[in-house]
Amino acid sequence: MTTTYPTPKAIAAPSLPLIRQVVPVQFTYDVHFTTGLFELNNPLLAQVIAADGEVGPKRMIVVVDSGVLQCHDKLLEQVAAYANYHHDILTLSTDAIAVPGGEIAKNQPEWVDQLHQVINTAGICRHSYVMAIGGGALLDMVGYAAATAHRGVRLIRVPTTVLSQDDSAVGVKNGINAFGKKNFLGTFAPPYAVLNDFSFLTTLDDRDWRSGMAEAVKVALIKDAEFYRLIETHAHALANRDMAAMQQLIYRCAQLHLDHIAYNGDPFEMGSARPLDFGHWAAHKLEHLTGYNLRHGEAVAIGIALDSTYAYLSGLLSQSEWQRILKTLQMLGFTLYVKELGDYLDQPRHPQSIFKGLTEFQEHLGGELSVTLLSEIGKGVEVHQVNLSLYQQAILIMQEMFESVN
Amino acid sequence: MTTTYPTPKAIAAPSLPLIRQVVPVQFTYDVHFTTGLFELNNPLLAQVIAADGEVGPKRMIVVVDSGVLQCHDKLLEQVAAYANYHHDILTLSTDAIAVPGGEIAKNQPEWVDQLHQVINTAGICRHSYVMAIGGGALLDMVGYAAATAHRGVRLIRVPTTVLSQDDSAVGVKNGINAFGKKNFLGTFAPPYAVLNDFSFLTTLDDRDWRSGMAEAVKVALIKDAEFYRLIETHAHALANRDMAAMQQLIYRCAQLHLDHIAYNGDPFEMGSARPLDFGHWAAHKLEHLTGYNLRHGEAVAIGIALDSTYAYLSGLLSQSEWQRILKTLQMLGFTLYVKELGDYLDQPRHPQSIFKGLTEFQEHLGGELSVTLLSEIGKGVEVHQVNLSLYQQAILIMQEMFESVN
Ligand SMILES: NC(=O)c1ccc[n+]([C@@H]2O[C@H](COP(=O)([O-])OP(=O)(O)OC[C@H]3O[C@@H](n4cnc5c(N)ncnc54)[C@H](O)[C@@H]3O)[C@@H](O)[C@H]2O)c1
Ligand SMILES: NC(=O)c1ccc[n+]([C@@H]2O[C@H](COP(=O)([O-])OP(=O)(O)OC[C@H]3O[C@@H](n4cnc5c(N)ncnc54)[C@H](O)[C@@H]3O)[C@@H](O)[C@H]2O)c1
Ligand SMILES: [Zn+2]
Ligand SMILES: [Zn+2]
Numbered sequence: 001m002t003t004t005y006p007t008p009k010a011i012a013a014p015s016l017p018l019i020r021q022v023v024p025v026q027f028t029y030d031v032h033f034t035t036g037l038f039e040l041n042n043p044l045l046a047q048v049i050a051a052d053g054e055v056g057p058k059r060m061i062v063v064v065d066s067g068v069l070q071c072h073d074k075l076l077e078q079v080a081a082y083a084n085y086h087h088d089i090l091t092l093s094t095d096a097i098a099v100p101g102g103e104i105a106k107n108q109p110e111w112v113d114q115l116h117q118v119i120n121t122a123g124i125c126r127h128s129y130v131m132a133i134g135g136g137a138l139l140d141m142v143g144y145a146a147a148t149a150h151r152g153v154r155l156i157r158v159p160t161t162v163l164s165q166d167d168s169a170v171g172v173k174n175g176i177n178a179f180g181k182k183n184f185l186g187t188f189a190p191p192y193a194v195l196n197d198f199s200f201l202t203t204l205d206d207r208d209w210r211s212g213m214a215e216a217v218k219v220a221l222i223k224d225a226e227f228y229r230l231i232e233t234h235a236h237a238l239a240n241r242d243m244a245a246m247q248q249l250i251y252r253c254a255q256l257h258l259d260h261i262a263y264n265g266d267p268f269e270m271g272s273a274r275p276l277d278f279g280h281w282a283a284h285k286l287e288h289l290t291g292y293n294l295r296h297g298e299a300v301a302i303g304i305a306l307d308s309t310y311a312y313l314s315g316l317l318s319q320s321e322w323q324r325i326l327k328t329l330q331m332l333g334f335t336l337y338v339k340e341l342g343d344y345l346d347q348p349r350h351p352q353s354i355f356k357g358l359t360e361f362q363e364h365l366g367g368e369l370s371v372t373l374l375s376e377i378g379k380g381v382e383v384h385q386v387n388l389s390l391y392q393q394a395i396l397i398m399q400e401m402f403e404s405v406n
Numbered sequence: 407m408t409t410t411y412p413t414p415k416a417i418a419a420p421s422l423p424l425i426r427q428v429v430p431v432q433f434t435y436d437v438h439f440t441t442g443l444f445e446l447n448n449p450l451l452a453q454v455i456a457a458d459g460e461v462g463p464k465r466m467i468v469v470v471d472s473g474v475l476q477c478h479d480k481l482l483e484q485v486a487a488y489a490n491y492h493h494d495i496l497t498l499s500t501d502a503i504a505v506p507g508g509e510i511a512k513n514q515p516e517w518v519d520q521l522h523q524v525i526n527t528a529g530i531c532r533h534s535y536v537m538a539i540g541g542g543a544l545l546d547m548v549g550y551a552a553a554t555a556h557r558g559v560r561l562i563r564v565p566t567t568v569l570s571q572d573d574s575a576v577g578v579k580n581g582i583n584a585f586g587k588k589n590f591l592g593t594f595a596p597p598y599a600v601l602n603d604f605s606f607l608t609t610l611d612d613r614d615w616r617s618g619m620a621e622a623v624k625v626a627l628i629k630d631a632e633f634y635r636l637i638e639t640h641a642h643a644l645a646n647r648d649m650a651a652m653q654q655l656i657y658r659c660a661q662l663h664l665d666h667i668a669y670n671g672d673p674f675e676m677g678s679a680r681p682l683d684f685g686h687w688a689a690h691k692l693e694h695l696t697g698y699n700l701r702h703g704e705a706v707a708i709g710i711a712l713d714s715t716y717a718y719l720s721g722l723l724s725q726s727e728w729q730r731i732l733k734t735l736q737m738l739g740f741t742l743y744v745k746e747l748g749d750y751l752d753q754p755r756h757p758q759s760i761f762k763g764l765t766e767f768q769e770h771l772g773g774e775l776s777v778t779l780l781s782e783i784g785k786g787v788e789v790h791q792v793n794l795s796l797y798q799q800a801i802l803i804m805q806e807m808f809e810s811v812n
Contacts, residue, residue, distance in 0.1 A: 018436045018437060018438045018439070019436070019576075019661055020434065021433075021434065021435050021576070022432065023432070023578060023596055023667055023668055024431075024668075024673075025433070026429070027429040028428050031424060031427060033422040033424070054774070055774065116584065116585075116591065117585070120584075120587070123769065125769050126675070126676075144554075148550075148554065149590065151579065151581065151594055151675075173557065175557065178522065184555065184556065185522065185555065186556075187595075189593075190427075190429055254425065261429055262429055262430075267430075268558075269557075270532075363531055368461070
C-alpha cells in the first residue's frame with residue numbers, strides 16, 4: 001500500500017476544531033377541507049394566496065390530472081373564471097397543463113422536464129404558485145418538479161382521491177419512478193397549502209373510493225383504537241359511498257398522518273423506522289408482482305391482513321382483534337387474497353416471492369430491517385427480525401380463508 | 407361569469423376546521439478541517455463514517471472533479487487504498503466517476519442522470535454515502551443528484567477550492583443550470599459532512615486561489631469588522647499564497663456562513679432577504695455578460711466595489727471606509743472594472759445593461775427587491791429600492807479609478 005499522494009509539507013497541520021452545524025428549519029402549512037373549491041363564492045383559495053401578504057396579483061400555473069378533467073369537464077373554465085374574479089390576488093401565467101393521471105404521470109421523466117420548462121417560461125419564482133389538482137400520482141410528480149425548480153416554488157396541492165386527501169397529499173414527500181423503482185427520484189418538500197375538496201370524490205370509481213380507506217385502517221390500527229372503532233362502525237356506509245362518513249374518515253386520517261409527521265421526531269425519515277409503513281412491505285411487492293393491477297390501497301389492505309395474521313400467529317395480537325381486522329377490511333369491500341401472495345412461498349429468495357419484498361423494503365429505507373406489527377388494535381410495535389415460516393403459515397391461512405371468495 | 411361546475415348538492419358543507427401543520431426538521435452536520443485527507447494515517451474520513459453507528463462496511467461511491475485529478479494524479483489510487491485499509495468501515499461500490507470540473511458540470515443534465523444511474527446500480531441507499539471531491543460547481547451538481555435519489559442519500563463534500571471551502575460547500579444548497587439560468591434546478595439539502603482538506607489548495611491556479619477570497623471579504627464586510635481587519639492586514643500574504651493566512655481566512659469565513667445559515671431564521675430562504683448576497687446582484691449579471699470569463703469571485707469583487715461605492719455615494723458609508731474596501735480588494739489582486747459594467751449604462755432595461763441584473767435578482771428570489779448595502783465595515787443593511795442615477799454615477803467613478811489599471 002503506497003502513499004504517494006503529494007504530502008503537503010508546506011502546510012502546517014492545522015489544529016482548527018471542527019464546526020458542528022445545527023440547522024433548524026420549520027415548515028408551516030395549512031390543510032383545509034371544503035367543497036366546491038372553485039365556485040366563485042368560495043373564498044378559500046383566494047384567501048390562502050392573499051395571506052402571503054405580498055404584493056398581488058401573484059402568478060400561478062395550474063397542472064391538472066386528465067382523469068379528473070374527464071369527469072369534471074368544466075373545471076378549467078371554472079378555474080379561469082375564479083382567477084379572473086380574483087384578478088387582484090392571482091393571475092394564471094399560462095394555460096393549465098393537463099397530465100394523464102395515475103402511475104403514468106410518475107413513469108415518464110418528460111413530464112417533470114415539461115413542467116420545469118413551463119415554470120421557466122411562465123416566470124414562476126419562489127414566491128409564485130404551482131397548483132396541482134389530481135390524484136396522488138399526479139401530485140407526487142408535480143411536487144417533484146415544483147420542489148426542484150428554483151430550489152422550490154410554492155406548491156398548492158388539491159388532492160382529488162381518497163388516498164391523496166387522507167394520506168399522500170397532506171405529507172411532505174414527492175417523487176417519480178425511475179429504473180423501474182417506485183419513487184426512486186424525489187425529495188422531502190412540504191407543500192405551501194393543501195386544499196381538500198370533497199366534491200371531487202363523487203366522481204371516483206369504486207376502486208379508488210375504496211382504495212384510499214386502507215390507509216385510514218392502517219393508521220387507526222397502529223395509532224388510534226377509537227378511530228378504528230369509528231371505521232368499523234361505519235364500514236357498511238363507507239363501502240356504500242356515504243359522503244358524511246367519508247369526510248370523517250378523511251379528516252381523522254389526515255390528522256393522524258399530520259401529527260405523526262410533526263411529532264415523530266423524524267419527518268424527513270433520516271432513521272430506519274417507518275411505522276406508517278405498516279402493511280407496506282408486502283403491499284409494495286404485491287403492486288409490483290401484479291403489474292400494478294392492484295391499486296396501492298388494495299395492496300395495502302392485503303398487507304395489513306398479512307401482517308395482522310402474522311402478529312396473531314406470533315402471539316402478539318389476540319385472536320378476536322385479528323378477526324375484527326379481517327372483518328372490517330372485508331366489509332369495506334377489500335379482496336384479501338391474490339394469487340401472487342402465495343407464489344414461490346417456499347422460495348423466499350425468488351424474485352417473484354412476496355418475501356423478496358422484505359429485503360427490498362429494507363434496502364429502500366436503508367439500515368436495519370424494521371417492520372411494524374400490532375400488539376393490539378391501536379398499537380403498532382416495531383420488530384427487527386421476522387420468522388419466515390410463520391409468515392408462510394399466515395399466507396396459507398389467508399389463502400384458505402379468502403382464496404375462494406374472489 | 408358562469409358557475410357550471412357540478413354543485414355538490416349531495417355533500418353536506420363540511421365545517422371541518424383547518425389543520426395547521428408545523429414540521430420542525432433539524433439537520434446536523436460537521437465541517438472538518440484537515441490536510442492529507444486520504445493519507446492512510448489520517449483517520450478522519452473513517453471516523454466520520456464509523457460515527458453513523460450502523461453496521462459496516464458502508465457502501466460509498468466517489469465522484470471526482472477531473473480538474474482535481476489532473477493535478478493529483480494518484481488521488482483515485484489513494485482513495486481506493488484508503489477504503490481498502492478501512493475495509494471494515496467503508497467499501498467502494500464502484501469505480502470512481504470523474505466529471506469535468508467548473509461550470510460544465512452544471513450545464514449538462516446528463517451528469518445528474520448518470521449519477522442517478524450509478525446510485526441505482528451500486529445499490530446506494532439512504533444510509534449509504536456519495537463522496538464528492540472537487541470545486542463548487544462539481545459539488546453543486548453531485549449534491550443535486552444525491553439529494554434527489556431515494557429522496558436524498560448521504561453526501562460527503564470534499565471541497566477543493568477556496569470558494570467551496572469557505573462558502574459553497576459548507577452551506578445547504580445545490581443546483582445545476584438550466585434554460586441558460588444559473589442554478590435553475592436544485593434543492594436545499596444539508597450535507598452529511600464536509601471535509602475541508604487544505605492540501606488541495608496548493609494546486610489551484612492563481613485566479614481560483616484569489617476568487618474564493620471575495621466571499622470572505624463579502625461576509626466580513628456585512629458581519630464582522632474584526633475579520634475584515636484580519637483580511638486587510640494579511641492582504642499581501644494572501645495574495646502571495648500564504649497558506650497559514652488562507653487557512654485562517656477559510657475557517658472564519660466558513661464559520662460566518664455557517665452561523666448565518668443556522669441563526670438567521672430562514673436557512674431555506676423562504677423569505678426575500680438574502681444578506682449573504684451582498685455584491686451579488688451585479689456579480690451574477692457580470693458573470694453572464696462576460697460569458698463566464700469572469701470567475702464568480704472575480705465578479706463578486708466588482709459587485710462589492712460597486713455596492714460599496716453606491717453606499718458611499720448615498721451617504722450610508724463613510725469615505726474612508728469606502729476607500730479601505732477598494733484598497734483591500736486591489737491588494738488581494740482583484741480587477742475592479744470590466745467593460746461590461748459600463749455598457750448600456752443609460753439604458754437600464756437593455757438586456758445587456760448591468761441594471762437588468764437588479765430585476766433578475768429580484769425575480770430569482772421572488773417577492774420585493776432586497777439589496778444589501780453597508781452602513782459601515784462589518785455592518786450590512788437591507789434596502790428595498792435603489793437610485794439608478796446614483797448607481798450610474800458609481801459606475802462612472804469606478805471606470806475612472808480602475809479602467810486604466812487593467
Ligand atoms: N407522497 C406520498 O407520501 C405518498 C403516499 C402514499 C401514496 N403515494 C402515491 O400516490 C399514488 C396513488 O395515488 P391515488 O390513489 O390518489 O391514485 P392515482 O393518482 O393513481 O389516481 C387513480 C386514478 O384516478 C383518477 N382520478 C383522480 N381523481 C379523480 C376524481 N376525482 N374523479 C375521477 N377520477 C379521478 C386518476 O386520473 C387516475 O386514473 C401512488 O403513486 C403512490 O405512490 C404517495
Ligand atoms: N451551493 C452554493 O451555496 C454555492 C455558493 C457559491 C457558489 N456556488 C457555485 O460554485 C461554483 C464555483 O465553484 P468554484 O469557485 O469552487 O470553482 P469551480 O468548481 O468552477 O472550479 C474551478 C476550476 O478549478 C478546478 N479545480 C478544483 N479544485 C482544484 C484543485 N484543488 N486544484 C486544481 N484545480 C482545481 C476545477 O476543475 C475547475 O476547472 C459556481 O457554480 C457557483 O454557482 C455555489
Ligand atoms: Zn400507503
Ligand atoms: Zn457568491
